[in-house]
Amino acid sequence: MLRGLYDWTLSLAARKSAEWWLAFIAFVESSVFLVPADVLYLPMALSRPDRAYRYALIATVASVLGGIAGWFIGHYAYEAVAKPVLEFYGKYDEFEALRTSSGIGFIVLMLITSGAAHLPPIKVVTILSGVIGVNLLLFIVLAIVARGGRFLLLAWLLRRYGEPIRDFIEKRLGLLAGAAAAILILLYFAAKYAL
Structure with missing residues (x-):
């Protein structure tokens, strides 16, 4: 099922309506969808490098708007909407563990690492931010920085590097971003417990 969803998302890059699909997928990825917008963004930007920044802007705006939707789902519709979505993706237990142990500082860190490296998935963090009541303006600013920075x-x-960088991005950038996210998390805990 997941491979089919991935392949379908990738096929959207060749359509004339690809920009609309990119916006749609970036929006729903931030609140309920499993496949990251990168799957569509990368082939679009490689096929039209002159539009890479335009696509980045579209993906950023749509992703932030989707994050706001996720925040509202978490804040106002946790039981009715968010909980079933998290259970569907098998993220409910992870979410509950984060919910009980998270303060605002940790949410800020997770939003940045999630936006940059998908650790944890952005939809988990956006919903969690709404559930615990992260200031919406702060949430929006951090989402713009995290998602905009990534795209x-x-x-x-x-x-700059074109097609040769694609293989690197698809295979190693997630690992490098994950390592950077892990370092940020360790620094957060070191600073929290050292002070």
Whole structure:
């Protein structure tokens, strides 16, 4: 099922309506969808490098709007909407563990690492942010920084290095971003418990 969903998402890059699909997938990825917008963004930016920054802007705006929707789902519709979505993706237990142990500082860190490296998935963090009541303006600013930074970095890499960087991005960037996210998390805990 997941492979079919991935392949279908990838096929959207060849359509004339690809920008609308990119916006749609970036929006729903931030609140309920499993496949990251990168799956559509990368082939679109590689096929039209002159539009890489345009696509990055579309993905960023739609992702932030989707994150706001996720925040509202968590804040106002946790039991009715968020809980069934989390259970469907098998993320409910992870979510509950984060919910009981998270303060605002940790949510801020998770939003940045999730936006940059998908650790944990962005939909989990957006919903959690709404559930615990992270300030909406702070949430929006952090989402813009995290998601915009990710898509703009990809645009820059694709414009600068083109097709050869694609293999690196698809296979190793997630690992490098995950390592950076782990370092950020360790630094957060070190600072929290050292002070």
